[in-house]
Amino acid sequence: MLVGLVVGLLRRGRRGPDTAAPPEQRRPEPGVDYRPGVGDDAEEPRDTLVRDVETVRLPDSVTEPPAVEDVPVAPEVERPAPAAGRLARLRARLARSNTALGRGLLQLLSRDTVDEATWEEIEETLIAADLGTGPSLEIVERLRTRIGVDGGGDPRAVLRDELLRAVDPTLDRSLAVAPTATEAGVHRPAVVLVVGVNGVGKTTTVGKLARVLVAEDKDVVLGAADTFRAAAAEQLSTWGERVGVPTVRSDVEGADPASVAFDAVKAGADLGADVVLVDTAGRLQNKRDLMDELGKVKRVVERHGPVDEVLLVLDATTGQNGLNQARVFAEAVDITGIVLTKLDGTAKGGIVVAVQRELGVPVKLVGLGEGADDLAPFEPDAFVDAILEPAG
Numbered sequence: 001m002l003v004g005l006v007v008g009l010l011r012r013g014r015r016g017p018d019t020a021a022p023p024e025q026r027r028p029e030p031g032v033d034y035r036p037g038v039g040d041d042a043e044e045p046r047d048t049l050v051r052d053v054e055t056v057r058l059p060d061s062v063t064e065p066p067a068v069e070d071v072p073v074a075p076e077v078e079r080p081a082p083a084a085g086r087l088a089r090l091r092a093r094l095a096r097s098n099t100a101l102g103r104g105l106l107q108l109l110s111r112d113t114v115d116e117a118t119w120e121e122i123e124e125t126l127i128a129a130d131l132g133t134g135p136s137l138e139i140v141e142r143l144r145t146r147i148g149v150d151g152g153g154d155p156r157a158v159l160r161d162e163l164l165r166a167v168d169p170t171l172d173r174s175l176a177v178a179p180t181a182t183e184a185g186v187h188r189p190a191v192v193l194v195v196g197v198n199g200v201g202k203t204t205t206v207g208k209l210a211r212v213l214v215a216e217d218k219d220v221v222l223g224a225a226d227t228f229r230a231a232a233a234e235q236l237s238t239w240g241e242r243v244g245v246p247t248v249r250s251d252v253e254g255a256d257p258a259s260v261a262f263d264a265v266k267a268g269a270d271l272g273a274d275v276v277l278v279d280t281a282g283r284l285q286n287k288r289d290l291m292d293e294l295g296k297v298k299r300v301v302e303r304h305g306p307v308d309e310v311l312l313v314l315d316a317t318t319g320q321n322g323l324n325q326a327r328v329f330a331e332a333v334d335i336t337g338i339v340l341t342k343l344d345g346t347a348k349g350g351i352v353v354a355v356q357r358e359l360g361v362p363v364k365l366v367g368l369g370e371g372a373d374d375l376a377p378f379e380p381d382a383f384v385d386a387i388l389e390p391a392g
């Protein structure tokens with residue numbers, strides 16, 4: 001661009017009337033050979049004369065006040081909604097798609113006689129909600145014991161109990177986001193790698209998670225190590241800017257994700273941040289590539305210190321496909337928590353149970369909409385209540 005501009009100026013300087021030409025070859029000039037008319041220059045064109053330094057008029061004073069320029073106004077920083085109790089507040093979103101499951105089960109369990117065919121229907125309903133065959137069979141067995149054999153108890157209370165048991169309220173769902181100090185007393189931010197295939201809502205989740213942490217008064221730095229999709233870094237920076245959080249990114253498309261992740265963690269340490277959230281690329285066309293890339297990102301980041309949390313983002317609407325992705329990622333890197341996005345758009349909330357069983361790690365966060373604060377810490381009680389209660 002700059003080169004183009006310079007070349008353009010040089011060309012213009014070379015043009016101008018050819019005054020050195022002999023009169024017989026000269027074109028008649030307006031104002032010299034005839035009165036100027038329409039289409040002619042009324043005065044001498046500015047570039048006719050070659051101006052030297054002496055003929056150029058300088059400003060009278062160099063101390064003239066400078067022109068007032070528009071100072072860019074810093075964008076207003078948003079204050080995200082508190083994270084605690086978000087799931088309860090967003091319960092209607094879950095209930096809207098999942099009460100059919102709860103209602104269906106309750107109707108079946110409330111029949112005068114719960115016969116063999118009914119138990120089969122209950123099992124099918126659970127499997128259809130993506131709970132997985134193993135957990136569905138277990139729930140049916142326990143319900144049979146408690147309702148079928150004992151014949152007692154409020155079916156709703158028993159069902160709530162058993163669904164809660166399957167979701168497992170004993171799992172530690174807290175995020176490891178506390179900074180530490182090395183033995184030498186050097187500040188070390190907590191490092192969270194966010195992994196998952198493109199399109200599951202991964203970048204959005206990193207942005208929303210930054211808001212959850214900012215709402216908890218944490219200092220956050222974002223690392224745009226998803227260098228595969230050019231727009232991802234831009235998208236992430238925008239999320240960060242909204243809540244006043246810096247983003248470390250590379251301007252080079254296809255840059256080495258590990259080096260961006262390394263720089264992000266370094267920036268987090270230099271800035272004294274509490275947490276560094278690193279968005280990674282999740283190309284799945286080749287398991288070997290994925291393992292190599294994530295392995296390298298993790299190893300390089302670990303030069304600063306251990307990675308505290310590896311969150312796998314899965315789209316809840318993809319069912320078995322999501323479980324397959326989970327298996328592949330779990331082979332590539334040690335997952336410490338699951339984020340299930342788009343739970344607002346599926347009646348198959350049972351995926352929470354299935355994926356926890358599959359990976360042996362807890363669902364820590366759930367996405368319940370496209371809004372900036374629609375990411376909620378997962379709470380088993382609120383989740384089961386949403387399934388069993390009519391939408392409020």
Ligand SMILES: Nc1nc2c(ncn2[C@@H]2O[C@H](COP(=O)(O)OP(=O)(O)OP(=O)(O)O)[C@@H](O)[C@H]2O)c(=O)[nH]1
Pocket residue numbers: 197198199200201202203204205226229232282340341342343344345366367368369370374
């Ligand atoms: N309804 C709903 N939509 C969601 C949720 N989470 C994300 N989305 C939407 O899913 C779409 C994809 O999200 P992205 O964050 O761009 O996907 P991604 O996985 O980051 O894609 P890459 O950046 O290519 O990795 C966006 O339109 C999001 O708004 C959710 O919990 N509920």
